[in-house]
Amino acid sequence: MFDDLKGRRVLITGSTQGIGLAAAQAFARHGAKVGINGRKAPADLDATLKTMESAGGEAAFFAGDLCSSAACKAVVDAFVERFGGIDVLINNAGGLVGRKPLEEIDDEFFDAVTDLNARSALMTTKHALPHLRRSAQDSGQTASVILVGSVAGYTGGGPGAGLYGAAKAWLHNIQKNWVAFHTKEGIRFNTVSPGTFDTAFHADKDEAAKARVSTGIPMGRFGKPEECAPTFLFFASHGCSGYITGQVLDVNGGQFMP
Numbered sequence: 001m002f003d004d005l006k007g008r009r010v011l012i013t014g015s016t017q018g019i020g021l022a023a024a025q026a027f028a029r030h031g032a033k034v035g036i037n038g039r040k041a042p043a044d045l046d047a048t049l050k051t052m053e054s055a056g057g058e059a060a061f062f063a064g065d066l067c068s069s070a071a072c073k074a075v076v077d078a079f080v081e082r083f084g085g086i087d088v089l090i091n092n093a094g095g096l097v098g099r100k101p102l103e104e105i106d107d108e109f110f111d112a113v114t115d116l117n118a119r120s121a122l123m124t125t126k127h128a129l130p131h132l133r134r135s136a137q138d139s140g141q142t143a144s145v146i147l148v149g150s151v152a153g154y155t156g157g158g159p160g161a162g163l164y165g166a167a168k169a170w171l172h173n174i175q176k177n178w179v180a181f182h183t184k185e186g187i188r189f190n191t192v193s194p195g196t197f198d199t200a201f202h203a204d205k206d207e208a209a210k211a212r213v214s215t216g217i218p219m220g221r222f223g224k225p226e227e228c229a230p231t232f233l234f235f236a237s238h239g240c241s242g243y244i245t246g247q248v249l250d251v252n253g254g255q256f257m258p
């Protein structure tokens with residue numbers, strides 16, 4: 001089904017664990033050339049890369065704290081130097097940073113949340129754009145940018161997560177502008193919007209808290225990162241989604257139905 005992903009050059013930001021890593025492993029199983037990224041190399045990096053290569057992909061790690069625009073450019077440049085171009089960019093780096101109610105938000109926290117969730121995606125996409133354009137021209141197929149939104153982008157987020165929710169809503173929205181102005185260049189933009197997935201993102205919750213959250217999810221449980229991965233394959237594959245752009249795909253067990 002995803003045969004056309006073989007050999008595609010896929011850069012996934014924030015992918016040393018969780019949803020991003022599960023996506024990277026899925027792309028490797030389909031024979032893609034995959035770049036994973038995090039602020040620094042994780043302890044299990046060698047094993048991770050080896051597993052991805054023995055699954056049939058090519059894999060490399062690109063360190064960079066994407067809160068910095070210079071690092072966004074450096075990661076894109078290093079990926080292009082390694083693989084010769086970019087066909088698919090997945091802007092997955094993101095997170096809560098912390099929980100602060102409105103009255104406790106200061107400039108430093110505002111910058112930290114918006115840099116990680118909004119600036120990183122915009123700057124990485126900006127620097128990848130010439131390569132994505134070239135990919136579309138050379139292959140005659142669309143190149144694909146995938147953003148990672150959130151159920152919080154609709155609901156506003158839980159306690160102390162208002163800024164995070166707003167940054168994710170910003171992503172859901174800004175792709176509309178990119179669709180309007182870059183579709184003619186052969187680039188598609190779509191968003192995968194997870195609900196509640198069992199990753200380090202929820203490390204602040206004990207089992208009782210997770211059980212309480214699960215009661216609000218019709219599926220009755222958190223998602224597993226590998227259950228999100230196929231949506232990235234779908235939006236990356238020209239054969240599957242070559243006429244789909246500007247969409248938000250909600251992967252949330254029925255938690256929210258916009």
Ligand code: NAD
Pocket residue numbers: 013014015016017018019020037038039064065066067092093094095096116148149150151152193194195196197198199200201202
């Ligand atoms: P995670 O904490 O397990 O993974 C986050 C990844 O981002 C890690 O690989 C980490 O190294 C990387 N990262 C963090 N800061 C970075 C930085 N400054 N520069 C580069 N990389 C950085 O979380 P996850 O649950 O896998 O989240 C992945 C994405 O999904 C995030 O954008 C998150 O907001 C979104 N999301 C998660 C959930 C959920 O319930 N888990 C729900 C909705 C949206």
